[in-house]
Amino acid sequence: MSEELALHSEELAYESSASLRLAKGPLVGPVLCRVVSIVLARANCPMDRMDDAMLICDALSAHAPTHSTDGHLAFSVSARGGQFELRVGELAEQAASRLVGDAVLPGVGSVLERMTDQLRIEAAPDGPGEELVLGLSF
Amino acid sequence: MTTPDMQIALPARAENIAIVRHAFGALEDAYALDAQTLSDIRLAVTEACTNVVVHAYPDGREGPMEVFATLLGDELTVVVRDEGKGIGPRPDSPGLGLGLPLIASLTESVQLGRDDEERTEVRMTFSLTNAPHRYDDPSPEAAFDAADTPGAR
Numbered sequence: 001m002s003e004e005l006a007l008h009s010e011e012l013a014y015e016s017s018a019s020l021r022l023a024k025g026p027l028v029g030p031v032l033c034r035v036v037s038i039v040l041a042r043a044n045c046p047m048d049r050m051d052d053a054m055l056i057c058d059a060l061s062a063h064a065p066t067h068s069t070d071g072h073l074a075f076s077v078s079a080r081g082g083q084f085e086l087r088v089g090e091l092a093e094q095a096a097s098r099l100v101g102d103a104v105l106p107g108v109g110s111v112l113e114r115m116t117d118q119l120r121i122e123a124a125p126d127g128p129g130e131e132l133v134l135g136l137s138f
Numbered sequence: 139m140t141t142p143d144m145q146i147a148l149p150a151r152a153e154n155i156a157i158v159r160h161a162f163g164a165l166e167d168a169y170a171l172d173a174q175t176l177s178d179i180r181l182a183v184t185e186a187c188t189n190v191v192v193h194a195y196p197d198g199r200e201g202p203m204e205v206f207a208t209l210l211g212d213e214l215t216v217v218v219r220d221e222g223k224g225i226g227p228r229p230d231s232p233g234l235g236l237g238l239p240l241i242a243s244l245t246e247s248v249q250l251g252r253d254d255e256e257r258t259e260v261r262m263t264f265s266l267t268n269a270p271h272r273y274d275d276p277s278p279e280a281a282f283d284a285a286d287t288p289g290a291r
């Protein structure tokens with residue numbers, strides 16, 4: 001990429017955020033991956049980190065639905081200033097750590113731990129349950 | 139009331155329409171919709187979201203745009219909701235006033251109104267088995283005739 005184009009694309013980077021609430025089922029994976037990819041693309045996230053984010057989304061869509069409190073999962077996605085944050089909400093008590101443990105690949109370990117720069121568990125802001133907060137730098 | 143299968147909440151900004159449009163592409167992955175039906179759904183939802191961005195919050199005020207999708211049997215219901223000033227005639231509209239007639243032509247039914255908390259809603263239903271009536275009369279005149287008020291959202 002030429003210097004001029006690189007500068008121009010940097011100027012076009014958007015800060016974006018979106019909140020999703022998805023019923024357990026076939027929509028979770030496709031919607032989450034699509035929303036995360038467009039939010040990251042608009043933030044000028046490089047391809048290797050985009051790949052990491054897609055692996056995270058795949059792991060979450062495969063394992064998070066079994067830990068939801070009422071058949072739904074809430075996701076909050078935001079990207080600004082080279083930082084990406086993905087919050088997974090409406091998880092049952094103690095479910096966030098189990099979710100991290102579920103997303104284990106042989107020889108890799110927990111995908112959620114390996115691919116992220118930050119991982120923490122917070123109490124749900126309203127009501128019982130937990131939120132898993134994942135952060136990615138790019 | 140049925141809980142939606144998908145809810146998306148975003149600031150009502152032009153660039154966020156693309157996020158909604160992209161998210162609705164997931165219907166194809168999840169339910170193997172045919173390309174024409176999916177295209178109609180995405181176009182109608184895009185028009186409804188565009189109305190929110192252009193008309194709901196005047197004077198540069200920023201507000202939320204929410205989209206809900208519920209699949210029941212072979213019927214998909216999509217609600218686009220905002221907390222703006224409501225739907226009405228707008229003589230100074232920057233658009234051609236074709237958004238609502240276009241939505242009507244792409245959907246099985248469309249309802250405009252307000253919810254219990256006075257938020258503006260555009261409620262669209264799509265049949266996932268029958269092709270919508272978009273080809274009944276594709277002339278621009280028909281679209282104009284369908285618009286009750288020029289410049290209406």
